[in-house]
Amino acid sequence: SETHFGLTGLAVMGQNLARNVAHKGFPIAVHNRTTEKTETFLAEHGSEGQFTGSTSVEEFVNALTPPRAIMIMVKAGKPVDDVIAEIKPFLAKGDLLIDGGNSLFTDTERRVKELEAEGLRFLGTGVSGGEEGALNGPSIMPGGSQEAYAIVEPIFTKISAQVNGEPCCTFIGAGGAGHYVKMVHNGIEYADMQLIAEAYDLLKNGLGLTNEELHEVFTQWNAGDLDSFLIEITAQIFARKDDDSDGYLVDKVLDKAAQKGTGKWTSQSSLDLGIPVTAITEAVFARCLSSFKDQRVAASKILPGPTGGKIEGDRQQFIDDVRDALYASKVVAYAQGFDQMIAAAKEHGWTLNLGAIATIWRGGCIIRARFLDRIKEAYDAQPDLANLLLAPYFTEAVGNGQTGWRRVISEAARLGIPVPAFSSSLAYYDGYRRANLPANLIQAQRDLFGAHTYERTDKPGNFHSQWVE
Ligand code: NBP
Numbered sequence: 284s285e286t287h288f289g290l291t292g293l294a295v296m297g298q299n300l301a302r303n304v305a306h307k308g309f310p311i312a313v314h315n316r317t318t319e320k321t322e323t324f325l326a327e328h329g330s331e332g333q334f335t336g337s338t339s340v341e342e343f344v345n346a347l348t349p350p351r352a353i354m355i356m357v358k359a360g361k362p363v364d365d366v367i368a369e370i371k372p373f374l375a376k377g378d379l380l381i382d383g384g385n386s387l388f389t390d391t392e393r394r395v396k397e398l399e400a401e402g403l404r405f406l407g408t409g410v411s412g413g414e415e416g417a418l419n420g421p422s423i424m425p426g427g428s429q430e431a432y433a434i435v436e437p438i439f440t441k442i443s444a445q446v447n448g449e450p451c452c453t454f455i456g457a458g459g460a461g462h463y464v465k466m467v468h469n470g471i472e473y474a475d476m477q478l479i480a481e482a483y484d485l486l487k488n489g490l491g492l493t494n495e496e497l498h499e500v501f502t503q504w505n506a507g508d509l510d511s512f513l514i515e516i517t518a519q520i521f522a523r524k525d526d527d528s529d530g531y532l533v534d535k536v537l538d539k540a541a542q543k544g545t546g547k548w549t550s551q552s553s554l555d556l557g558i559p560v561t562a563i564t565e566a567v568f569a570r571c572l573s574s575f576k577d578q579r580v581a582a583s584k585i586l587p588g589p590t591g592g593k594i595e596g597d598r599q600q601f602i603d604d605v606r607d608a609l610y611a612s613k614v615v616a617y618a619q620g621f622d623q624m625i626a627a628a629k630e631h632g633w634t635l636n637l638g639a640i641a642t643i644w645r646g647g648c649i650i651r652a653r654f655l656d657r658i659k660e661a662y663d664a665q666p667d668l669a670n671l672l673l674a675p676y677f678t679e680a681v682g683n684g685q686t687g688w689r690r691v692i693s694e695a696a697r698l699g700i701p702v703p704a705f706s707s708s709l710a711y712y713d714g715y716r717r718a719n720l721p722a723n724l725i726q727a728q729r730d731l732f733g734a735h736t737y738e739r740t741d742k743p744g745n746f747h748s749q750w751v752e
Pocket of ligand 1: 361412
């Protein structure tokens with residue numbers, strides 16, 4: 284049968300997506316800059332479906348019957364522009380290019396405009412789920428034009444993860460909306476991981492739990508409201524013994540967290556929009572601080588503070604408190620991420636369906652979690668919800684958890700255990716629920732030193748005062 288779909292860039296993600304497409308019965312042409320990779324791929328997986336290999340870009344494009352849909356799975360940034368430039372001369376009007384990498388949304392906005400001006404189509408598509416998701420069903424976030432999406436909808440909705448018979452793929456919005464939403468997804472992933480790491484630190488270094496006990500605690504948490512992929516794999520990590528010693532593997536892993544930039548982009552964009560996205564940003568900074576290993580080792584011998592203290596009192600109570608702190612902070616992290624998407628949609632003229640976004644994050648992706656059903660329900664009930672914290676379910680959940688949340692943060696401060704994401708989430712919560720903040724003083728200061736003027740609580744207008752006689 285005719286082949287309309289092609290994929291170039293056969294690294295881990297590209298290989299697995301190509302196999303996924305073939306497994307679902309769609310014929311597919313494949314290509315990679317380094318030809319040996321294509322050959323190895325076909326030798327290993329060629330029998331899994333209907334593949335056409337190629338040794339040049341021209342041969343690759345010509346293996347496809349128009350309207351062509353070509354997925355690009357190369358490193359984000361300049362490689363994407365290079366690949367587009369190489370493919371373009373062989374395309375016909377109406378052909379579709381799909382960038383499935385983690386591209387910066389502003390690059391995607393530019394590419395959509397440039398290609399559409401030349402009569403071509405472009406979809407900037409977020410793909411989440413790592414290599415396992417790519418093979419067995421990722422969460423897919425396509426953005427660009429609806430008619431471009433219609434061309435690949437039958438393939439994308441088949442290869443994506445399915446939850447309760449619904450595909451984890453939906454058209455996100457115009458221009459760079461798909462990559463924007465994928466970026467926020469990754470930012471939330473950073474926050475989720477940091478919150479789990481803080482819970483781990485408290486339970487390990489505050490309470491003295493062993494890896495076996497941590498495995499038990501996370502396994503139990505995964506059976507409740509916290510049920511999610513990240514909690515599940517965390518439980519698994521604590522059970523893994525080291526191959527080269529009689530200890531556990533997690534204790535042998537160097538405590539320097541790496542990052543590829545999507546968390547940083549989320550924070551940068553939130554600052555541009557003026558939306559407080561504190562949990563994600565603290566998570567990015569926590570990774571930065573972790574990378575200064577040598578400085579931290581040196582400072583640990585110089586800077587005073589409480590060390591080695593332990594949590595006193597009821598152990599199970601503290602474990603439950605940490606669970607509540609984790610859940611409440613997670614709600615705040617998601618509330619902030621969704622707030623950011625609302626602001627970005629306004630800024631860029633996208634129409635985002637937040638309930639649908641929560642729906643496609645329920646499966647396939649790294650932040651998949653039971654809790655996303657609650658988010659979907661919140662937006663279904665109230666599409667113009669100002670903040671997720673105001674949805675009755677979340678108001679109640681955070682309200683019920685706040686006593687433990689506060690206890691955990693006080694204990695962390697007492698023992699000198701850093702919990703930046705827990706505590707900034709609580710600070711956001713307490714700031715957001717305050718009718719009055721001390722910003723009156725800031726306005727007074729600004730007016731005093733810079734004549735920036737201020738508004739009054741008792742009458743309209745802008746005022747300037749001579750503060751000091
Ligand atoms: P990489 O991001 O490591 O990219 C490697 C691929 O890019 C190879 O096929 C390589 O070809 C090709 N490439 C490069 Br680099 N420069 C090129 C150029 N100038 N022209 C043509 N091809 C070029 O692969 P990945 O980890 O599979 O990720 C692909 C995309 O998916 C990235 O944007 C990534 O951020 C995103 N993503 C990854 C994951 C994950 O779990 N890894 C998850 C979600 C999204 P070569 O073989 O000839 O060097």
